[in-house]
Amino acid sequence: MVDLPRRSLLAGIAALGASACAKINDSEAAGSLFKAAEDGHRVLHRALAGKQGLAKEFRPDQRSPTFRGNGSVTVADPFYQDQLAKGFPEWKLEVRGLVEKPLALGLADIKALPQRTQITRHDCVEGWSAIGEWQGVQLCALLDAAKVKESAKFIVFRCADTLYGRDYYESIDMVDAYHAQTIIAHSLNGEPLPEKNGAPLRMRIERQLGYKQAKYVKAIEAVTSFAEIGQGGGGFWEDVAGYQWYAGV
Amino acid sequence: MKKHALTTRLWHWVNAIAIVVLFMTGLNISNAHRHLYWGQYGFDAADAWLDVIRFPGWATIPGHYNLALARDWHITMAWPFGIGVLFIWVAMLWNGHFRRDLMTAPMDWTPGAVIASLKAHSGPGGHAHGYNPVQKILYGGVFGVLLPMMLLTGLAISPGVAGFAPWLVDVFGGRQSARSLHFIAAWGIFGFFVIHIVLALTDWRLILEMFTGGKRPAEPALPQPEPIPVTDEGAPAHG
Numbered sequence: 055m056v057d058l059p060r061r062s063l064l065a066g067i068a069a070l071g072a073s074a075c076a077k078i079n080d081s082e083a084a085g086s087l088f089k090a091a092e093d094g095h096r097v098l099h100r101a102l103a104g105k106q107g108l109a110k111e112f113r114p115d116q117r118s119p120t121f122r123g124n125g126s127v128t129v130a131d132p133f134y135q136d137q138l139a140k141g142f143p144e145w146k147l148e149v150r151g152l153v154e155k156p157l158a159l160g161l162a163d164i165k166a167l168p169q170r171t172q173i174t175r176h177d178c179v180e181g182w183s184a185i186g187e188w189q190g191v192q193l194c195a196l197l198d199a200a201k202v203k204e205s206a207k208f209i210v211f212r213c214a215d216t217l218y219g220r221d222y223y224e225s226i227d228m229v230d231a232y233h234a235q236t237i238i239a240h241s242l243n244g245e246p247l248p249e250k251n252g253a254p255l256r257m258r259i260e261r262q263l264g265y266k267q268a269k270y271v272k273a274i275e276a277v278t279s280f281a282e283i284g285q286g287g288g289g290f291w292e293d294v295a296g297y298q299w300y301a302g303v
Numbered sequence: 304m305k306k307h308a309l310t311t312r313l314w315h316w317v318n319a320i321a322i323v324v325l326f327m328t329g330l331n332i333s334n335a336h337r338h339l340y341w342g343q344y345g346f347d348a349a350d351a352w353l354d355v356i357r358f359p360g361w362a363t364i365p366g367h368y369n370l371a372l373a374r375d376w377h378i379t380m381a382w383p384f385g386i387g388v389l390f391i392w393v394a395m396l397w398n399g400h401f402r403r404d405l406m407t408a409p410m411d412w413t414p415g416a417v418i419a420s421l422k423a424h425s426g427p428g429g430h431a432h433g434y435n436p437v438q439k440i441l442y443g444g445v446f447g448v449l450l451p452m453m454l455l456t457g458l459a460i461s462p463g464v465a466g467f468a469p470w471l472v473d474v475f476g477g478r479q480s481a482r483s484l485h486f487i488a489a490w491g492i493f494g495f496f497v498i499h500i501v502l503a504l505t506d507w508r509l510i511l512e513m514f515t516g517g518k519r520p521a522e523p524a525l526p527q528p529e530p531i532p533v534t535d536e537g538a539p540a541h542g
Contacts, residue, residue, distance in 0.1 A: 088375040091382070095463060103467035110469040118344040175343060175478060177462045179370065181336035182346035183478050261466040296371040302463025303378050 088298075096300040099261070105229050109260035112173040112185055121186045121242060123250025124178060126215035126222060129270055134214050141246070142254040147238070151210070151275035154201035161240060161254055167191045170237050178264040179297065188258050190239035194232045196274065206276035210283060211257055211268035217290060224268040224289040225280045225299075226259055235260040238271060263301035265291045305516035310394035314387050315513055321384040322492060324364060324376055329489055331363035331373035339486055343477035352483070381457060388450045395446070404434045405443050411436035433520075441495065449491045456485035 129135070137145050142161050149157040173187040193209070209231040213222040230236055237258050240247060247253040252269025259266045266289070280286065285293035292299050307315075338351035348354065360366040364376060395401040410416060420435035434442070458464045459471045459481035475481035503509050511517075 084375075088379055091375075091379040095378070099463035099466060103463075107467050109462070109466050110472070112343070116343060118346070120347075122346040175465075177460075177478065178336070178346075179374070181332070181482060182338075182340075183344045184346050185344045261462055263462060291371075295369075296375075298371070298374070298378075302466070303374075303461045 092298045092300050099302050118184045121184045127250040129215045148273040149200040152203040152206040157200050174260045187243050188239040189241040190237040193236045202276050207278050210275040212273040214270035222290045266301050304519045306519045314391040318387045321380050324380045327364040328373040328377040330358035335370045339483040340479040345479040385454045407439045452488040456481045
């Protein structure tokens, strides 16, 4: 399980010997050191927490009075705005890619499935935190219903919002996809999700930072690799700004 | 015997590089959300106990706002820093550096001891006789409080660590409290850093010794009893 790329770690340590930070910031050696650290953190966290270790859940009175919306807080697409006004009667969530039985679920279908409710803390990469109660269906239930294939290694979330002219997307591996607290939420604090928080459906991946929690989810796609998607970083912010794909630190 | 053990010197310089990078990348990260809160949550500037200034490019790594790169450096350099703190504690307890030089006695905490330390340190030969009470208290505060606090609050902020050690977040009173304490401890270390550099620059030999190890001064000679005046009366009788 420990799959630290040792050679890149060594290359990275060698890079530390170089004098000017500015010079090596963008170098391959520094990049491989950072990648080694990121992979190391993921392996270490999972070894210590167990794959199914749960993030802390809070009492209702510990929630923050409101829940901040960040990144995209509105969606320009006219179909989306029409659906938002009507309560998303025709919105479909697709489950596709490496599955034997692709699905297209309406909001009512999703609410009819077994639900999970969790009060968790959302930690933004910028540093702030908010606590809210999320309700939705476990991602593993949808993946099982769609009969996800053995060859699937990652789950990609396709979103309705765009930022800087690009479609938002995110991805996680199968460990987080099958984590008990990984849910597709339709409600926040007992109400349907507001637009700023990702209406009608958003992801909750509770042991990672906020940018992994894709909002306005249209499709869930099982893939073997995300190298061909977007710029290959595995997510919008990973592509645009170079954020770490494993956002557990 | 060397004044500074090899383990001390090795750790000193690795740690020096680590804390400079950690501090300056930390200031870059701080620019991403310039408000500090107490408790588990906090996102509204109206609830902040402190609004932090925007740190200018010359104070940050990299020299412009880049959260991703600053976090990469910060998170990576946290390893030599964190392992280093554990290493130096084990080494100090093992080689007696802690017991001999840093452990205080109750009398070291009295105002008299502090005044005497400051006077002796500024006088000639002030560096000769090991650590005075003020130094013991300052170094003890850095090793015993600031460095471990930096490490533990940093771990507590990580959602992945909170996933397996939620108690660590609760010890500090919540994630936003841990983040505030991380910031406070960082400036505590910065304060020590400034005093440390200024005092080290007063005598370049001190800096050289942190490379070479230097030579430990001999223990101060015990004060000799006054010689007994020899008089005829007191002279031993020779019979």
